Amino acid sequence: MTETADLTATAALAAIRAGRLSAADLMEACLDRIAAREGTIRAFAWLDPAQARRAAAAAGQGPLAGIPIGVKDVIDTADLPSQYGSPAWAGHRPRGDAACVAAARGAGAVVIGKTVTTEFATRHPGPTANPANPRHTPGGSSSGSAAGVAAGFFPLAFGTQTAGSIIRPAAYCGAVGFKPSYGTLHRAGMKVMSESLDTIGVMARSVADCALAMAAMTGSDFGAPEAKAPRAPRLALVMGPSADQAAPETLALMDRVAEACRRAGATVTPLTLPEVFAAAYAAHPTVMNAESAEALGWELAQARALITPVLQERMDWGRAQGAAALAEGRAAFAAARAAFPDAIQGFDAVLTPAAPGEAPEGLGWTGDPAFNTLWTLLHGPCVTVPAGAGPRGLPLGVQVAGRIGDDAAVLAWGEWVRAALG
DSSP: OOOGGOOOHHHHHHHHEEEOOOHHHHHHHHHHHHHHHHHHHHHHHOOOHHHHHHHHHHHSSSTTTTTTEEETBBBOOOSSSSOOGGGGGGOOSSOOOHHHHHHHTTTTTTTEEOOSSSGGGTTTTTSSSSSSSSSSOOOOSSSHHHHHHTTTSSSEEEESSSTTTTTTHHHHTTTTTEOOOTTSSSTTTTTTOOOTTEEEEEESSSSSHHHHHHHHOOSOOOOTTTTSSSSOEEEEEETTTTTGGGOOOHHHHHHHHHHHHHHHOEEEEOOOOOOHHHHHHHHHHHHHHHHHHTTTTHHHHHHHHGSOOOHHHHHHHHTTTTHHHHHHHHHHHHHHHHHHHHTTTSSSSSESSSSSOOOOEEESSSOTTTTTHHHHTTTTTEEEEEEEEEEEEEEEEEEEEEEEEEOHHHHHHHHHHHHOOO
C-alpha cells in the first residue's frame, strides 16, 4: 500500500474528495517524512511546520484543495522569505505572492515551504542531495523541488527553467518534470534572470499531476494524459546538437525506449535537425548570461561581494558580449523557433534525452543542461518521465518535446511513452 506521503496529487485529491483523507492528515504525513529525511536531503530553503499545519487546516475548495506544494525560492511568497539562493537577499520578505503562487493558492493548494535553488537559479549549488543516493546531486537549479517531490516531502512543486532546470533535476531524481510553453505561467513575482528563456513549470510524481496542476492554475485544458490514446504516436528521435555528450547509459536508454515504443505500436524515426538549430544552441550561453547580467544590475553594483566568484565571472562575461552579440543570439533563437514546425512535420512529438546520463557524484555541480537548452529556447513544452535506472542505480529519464502550444499533446505522449516502458 502506498504511504500517504508518497501519493500522487491526483490520488491524494481523490482521497480528500471521498472523505478518506483530510488536508491536515496529508500535511502531517508530509511533515513526518520531512522530519525523517530533511536532515539528509536538505530540500528546503525555508520551512515552518506550524505555519504549514495552519495553512492545511484552513485549506479551501478548488481543483487542488488541500494539496501541499513546494515553491522554488526564486518565486515570491507573501508569508515566507524569498531569498533567491543568495545572501544578498537574506531575510527578504515580499509583500505579495508571485502570480503563479497566487493561482495555486486560489485553486486550493497549500504552500508547504520554499525549496532550495542554486544562486539566482544559475550557478552556485545549494546543499540539496539526491534522495536516490545522497552522495549525488539532485540537479539544478530546481534542486529542492525535484528532491522534495521524489522524497515524499510534497506531491507538487514549482520549478523554473532557463537551460535545463526543471527537466534535468526531475530526471536525476526520478520525478516527472513539465516545462510548459514559454509564458504559460505568468512570471510576475519571479526573480527573472533571462528575459528570453525563463519559464515557470511544475514537478510531480505523475504526468497526470502536472496536467492537473497546470489546468488548475491557468484555467486552460491540459488534457487527460492517463486516458487511452486513440492511436500510437509518430515520434522523431532527436539527439540534437549535443549528441556527442550522451553517456553510454543514455545511448542505451534511448535505444531501449525507442524499441519499447515501437513494440507498443509507435513509429520512431531518427531525425537530424537542420543547422539553424545548432546555431541557436550555440547562442544560448550568450543570451542567457547577457540577459542575466542585465537582470542582476543592482546586485552587481551594490552587493557584488555577496555574489559567488563563478557567477561574477559569468556575469562579467555576459556583459562583455555586447548588444550586437545579444541581438544576434536572439535572432538565432527566433530563426530556430520559426523553422521548428516544418522540421518535425509529420511527427506528433520529439523523443530526446533528458540529461547526459545519471546524476553526477558530489554536490558541487548540478550537471550539464546540454540536452535541455535547445528545447528551452524553442519555447515549446517538454516533459520528462522516469525511465528506469543507470549502471549506478540512479534514476534516468526520457524527454518528450513539442511545438509551442502543444502542451496537452506533449503531456499525453509523455504518458504514452511512460506506459510503453512498462
